[in-house]
Amino acid sequence: MVFKPEYSWEFLSADEIQNKTVRALRNHVHHTLDVSPYYKELLSDFNPNAVQSIDDFMKLPLTEKSDVGSQAYNFNGVENRHIVETVVTSGSTGTPLAFSMTSNDLDRLAFNEALSFNGAGIKADDRVQILVSLDRLFIAGMAYYRGSILLGANTMRLGVLPEEMHRYYFELLKPTVLVGVPSFLNKLAIDLGKKGFDVKTLNVKKLVCIGESLRNQNMELNTLAESLECLWGAQVYSTYASTEMSVSYCDCEARCGGHAHPELIYTEIIDDNGNVVPDGTVGELVVTPLGVEGMPLIRFRTGDITFKMSEQCACGRNSIRVGPILGRKSQMIKLKGTTVYPSTITSVLDTIEDLTDYAIIIEGDDTLSDRVSIHVATHPSKVERISNELRAVARVNFPILVSNTTTIQSFRKNSRKKNRVIDWRRR
Ligand SMILES: [Zn+2]
Incomplete structure (x- = not known):
């Protein structure tokens, strides 16, 4: 050819x-x-x-x-x-x-x-x-x-x-x-x-x-x-x-x-x-x-x-x-009248130095608003910067939880990909 x-x-x-x-x-x-x-x-x-x-x-x-x-x-x-x-x-x-x-x-x-x-x-x-x-x-x-x-x-x-x-x-x-x-x-x-x-x-x-x-x-x-x-x-x-x-x-x-x-x-x-x-x-x-x-x-x-x-x-x-x-489409996050796509969050987190791993957990049990928590494997001193940068881009205050790589990996079960976005809304 x-x-x-x-x-x-x-x-x-x-x-x-x-x-x-x-x-x-x-x-x-x-x-x-x-x-x-x-x-x-x-x-x-x-x-x-x-x-x-x-x-x-x-x-x-x-x-x-x-x-x-x-x-x-x-x-x-x-x-x-x-x-x-x-x-x-x-x-x-x-x-x-x-x-x-x-x-x-x-x-x-x-x-x-x-x-x-x-x-x-x-x-x-x-x-x-x-x-x-x-x-x-x-x-x-x-x-x-x-x-x-x-x-x-x-x-x-x-x-x-x-x-x-x-x-x-x-x-x-x-x-x-x-x-x-x-x-x-x-x-x-x-x-x-x-x-x-x-x-x-x-x-x-x-x-x-x-x-x-x-x-x-x-x-x-x-x-x-x-x-x-x-x-x-x-x-x-x-x-x-x-x-x-x-x-x-x-x-x-x-x-x-x-x-x-x-x-x-x-x-x-x-x-x-x-x-x-x-x-x-x-x-x-x-x-x-x-x-x-x-x-x-x-x-x-x-x-x-x-x-x-x-x-x-x-x-x-x-x-x-x-x-x-x-x-x-299935990952669109509804938050109190606004919508955010996980890619908006990942595009910020991917640029944070010394962030070894992270997971965005999406939960929700009604049609009005979802719940999002962000688990980060990093030093606690980084949390404020992460929070400020996310608020600047997504205009939302997300809970940032300092975690470790073992815990974050456990969220992924047997997934072949290193998924950053873990959606529990449809379990
Ligand atoms: Zn062109």
């Missing part, structure tokens, strides 16, 4: 993208109804030729995460012998879900990531170190690896190592781009700094950040992103993806929202009633991944809260962009 970014639709005019999208959606519905047992039954009376416009497509029902979770086998679009890789969702919002992928799905994933990296200005002569897990059934590390290889960059599969080993491989291999979780990259820079090593001297140019937002709703860098840029002397780029969508929305060099790749995904933002909302209005991201063979989906509700921007980007692309993920 050779990377041909010119195959992408992103520089076509908005009208051309729309026309191609309608055709792609119609073909997608045709294909999905042909192969997916779930959709064959759900839409048995629906004629895919009726999709002649975006409005026609939006008459189709939404697909809930719970629909897929309860009967994943029913979503398979191919016979078992065509499945070449199985990945599993992280399970951060429920039972982990197995996703089946064909060889073409893996090529599609590589094309997507190569497009994303290309948009972020990463070139074939870059040296890309991937600092996320490449095993344990995760899709992300594998996707970045394939995309970076397809782009032609010198790609290094480090995963997550002890900090001294990262330092050794930084100095030995001189990366120009790091791909990783922002709070991890932040902590790595701080910890190496304490040992007398300034990561700025590495001259890393770009940090491609996954799993946590870098901006607030006004598209300003949050405190975590500012800290990263200061510590590394590098530019931060946000990339957002999920197993189910098998596509990433990634910042381009203009860094004003994650571009969708319109030939690979159709993007909607909906309100609580399922109605599509206009640009800039916050709502739930709904995706229809295009060209997927293993498990094709129609109008899948991601549960992630963001907004979209459709006007042409400063980079010249006409593909729509999504803003930062402001939170998960």
Whole structure:
């Protein structure tokens, strides 16, 4: 497979993208109804030729995460012998879900990531170190690896190592781009700094950040992103993806929202009633991944809260962009008439030095107001600063409880992820 970014639709005019999208959606519905047992039954009376416009497509029902979770086998679009890789969702919002992928799905994933990296200005002569897990059934590390290889960059599969080993491989291999979780990259820079090593001297140019937002709703860098840029002397780029969508929305060099790749995904933002909302209005991201063979989906509700921007980007692309993920719909915290997303809290806590670990516990037994307590493994003298910074950003006084790493880890039970947000409202 050779990377041909010119195959992408992103520089076509908005009208051309729309026309191609309608055709792609119609073909997608045709294909999905042909192969997916779930959709064959759900839409048995629906004629895919009726999709002649975006409005026609939006008459189709939404697909809930719970629909897929309860009967994943029913979503398979191919016979078992065509499945070449199985990945599993992280399970951060429920039972982990197995996703089946064909060889073409893996090529599609590589094309997507190569497009994303290309948009972020990463070139074939870059040296890309991937600092996320490449095993344990995760899709992300594998996707970045394939995309970076397809782009032609010198790609290094480090995963997550002890900090001294990262330092050794930084100095030995001189990366120009790091791909990783922002709070991890932040902590790595701080910890190496304490040992007398300034990561700025590495001259890393770009940090491609996954799993946590870098901006607030006004598209300003949050405190975590500012800290990263200061510590590394590098530019931060946000990339957002999920197993189910098998596509990433990634910042381009203009860094004003994650571009969708319109030939690979159709993007909607909906309100609580399922109605599509206009640009800039916050709502739930709904995706229809295009060209997927293993498990094709129609109008899948991601549960992630963001907004979209459709006007042409400063980079010249006409593909729509999504803003930062402001939170998960299910994690929205209601506090005495206001709402706060946990990401607002984590974006503050992730920048506090000497905070070894923390957990945000959300409880609630009525529909009016939730209860939040923040458990921090740090010196008691840090509490006032944490409290002040949280109040400045979220305009709420949160109880801060000094704890230790053992107690905080015990909140997580057997979770594979080091969850910072522990939601006990739905136990
Ligand atoms: Zn752009």
